[in-house]
Amino acid sequence: MTAGGFGSTHGTVPAYRVTVARVRQARQCSARRTNGEPCRAFAIVGGTVCRTHGGAAPQVRHAAYVAEFERRERRHFDVIYERWRQEYAEWQTGRIFVVAKLTGIPPERVTAFDVGWCRGLYGAPAGEETAPTMRRDRRFRSVQPPR
Numbered sequence: 074m075t076a077g078g079f080g081s082t083h084g085t086v087p088a089y090r091v092t093v094a095r096v097r098q099a100r101q102c103s104a105r106r107t108n109g110e111p112c113r114a115f116a117i118v119g120g121t122v123c124r125t126h127g128g129a130a131p132q133v134r135h136a137a138y139v140a141e142f143e144r145r146e147r148r149h150f151d152v153i154y155e156r157w158r159q160e161y162a163e164w165q166t167g168r169i170f171v172v173a174k175l176t177g178i179p180p181e182r183v184t185a186f187d188v189g190w191c192r193g194l195y196g197a198p199a200g201e202e203t204a205p206t207m208r209r210d211r212r213f214r215s216v217q218p219p220r
């Protein structure tokens with residue numbers, strides 16, 4: 074059972090409670106210590122600073138949450154777009170082969186016009202309404218906003 078927390082792999086901690094990534098993100102705190110050395114502690118999820126350098130402040134947590142949410146959404150879009158592109162190409166290829174079989178035109182020479190013409194004459198291949206659409210991915214469930 075997954076809670077859908079950022080970077081979580083198991084457990085029941087709600088996403089908005091996760092302040093440190095389960096799978097360590099590469100990002101380290103961008104602040105400097107009083108002795109001038111870089112902090113090097115892990116930054117809060119989605120943010121650029123650790124908890125002791127402002128990462129615990131509500132406005133910083135919120136900004137980090139929004140940034141992480143946007144990254145997640147972008148990643149989600151890339152995943153579902155790529156899947157859709159693949160499925161659409163396969164679907165279109167299938168239609169071209171139907172046209173090739175019905176008309177005797179070699180598949181590599183079938184045009185959009187041939188598809189429409191074939192459809193009008195034989196009622197096949199299926200129209201755009203049967204084309205695959207982009208579907209949400211369960212790996213990118215929506216998460217509740219922080220309090």
Ligand SMILES: [Zn+2]
Pocket residue numbers: 102103104112113114122123124125126
């Ligand atoms: Zn720090």
